Amino acid sequence: MKLYAIFGNPVAHSISPTIHNYAFMHLKFPGCYTKIFVEDGSKLKERFFALQLRGLNITVPHKEWAYKLADEVFGIAKEVEAVNTWYSKDGKIYAYNTDAPGFYESIKEYEFSNILILGAGGTAKAIALYLKEQGYDPQILNRSEKRLSFFKERGFSCYTWDEFSVQKYDLIINTTSAGLTDNSLPAPQDILLPLMQQAKYAVDVIYNKLTPFLALAKDLGLTYKDGTDMLLYQGVLAFEIFTDFIYEKEEIIKLMRRSLQL
Template identity: 45%
Template structure:
């Protein structure tokens, strides 16, 4: 029987076991999926070898890229991985975050340019996703320390964002609003952006964040990160079980599990 896991710190909150196990049961695969709480990144490679495949979450996505023997194109560009396969004593690294994001925003039409708030690993994955669709991307952050890792994206400090800047899509990849009621940057900066935008997306899922609430006040079409979470899980599941012909069934099973009370 194959065994899979999600690895992170913290990890107890992860919905991945619920999603993957329901899909495994629904599609009658002989496999199981669990959580693994890892606190020391230098042990990641040894832990991965216990499993047939793993999903990687905060704060080990960059380390997952470093320990891999094979990196797909997305991982090479993004510099982080969220899905690892352990095959023939080799570690294969993939990034399904960017694929999940693209599926999640399919209903957002005619996007020409986008602004991403935050400059961490998730921002890099989403910037790569948008660039694969020939969408112009800019990234804004409160400090410039991470800008050098952003593959020549146009970067701004928040205070450098001008009132006349126009972006079709504004994406929040920061943790602002996750456990508090704060915005990722000053309210007047966001309002200037929202008045010229069409869409707002927050990677935080299952919560009406202040970012999304303000965007709706400006009549933007909004989405949280629920569909991104689901679809990145679907694409990881396909890699784990090599089952590319059952995508809709996998999605339905994971969605059902995510919505259990």
């Protein structure tokens, strides 16, 4: 039996074990996936090997630690400097970021050009850089200057709450944890309300919850979605890595989507 897990803080809400274990079972793959609370990100590698895991997903707030502690980093994770997937082979940890392509897959059906990303953490980095690779020019709005240097150095337009003046955006993406365990908004209402009154779409990376951000979008008549599809698609990509790409992607998608409906 090959063991897999998700590490995070918080992690109790995670449904990653549900989607992975359902796919393992139906594909008859000898795997078991669980969730483990990890408070100290610097201990990720130590815990990973102590538990003899074959693969790992990493969620907030440890994605930057996951990048630093990996032996080899692939794809956009190198630029993002944030990792959400580890795979162990021959005693080494190989690291990937499946958040970014997973997110993009979840919004491809929308028609948009102007994008605003709320927040400046690891998920925001991944989404911003991946969208830029696809030809978009997302802008970043964060509470403070902290973490904005990463985006400025890479040519993104960045704003703090204090210096921001409302513009028109088609798509507004919340990458902050606002609304995950409380009823807060990702930015002050006097900023968010006029922004969202002009927008077409609102997407929150938090899943299985109508956050205050999405509730506002709903009240204003926007097309909105939570992070469930992003979770699904990033999970499919991680599953492919965990299982050495031996299964058809469409079959994995079908199984994981079915698991979310149980």
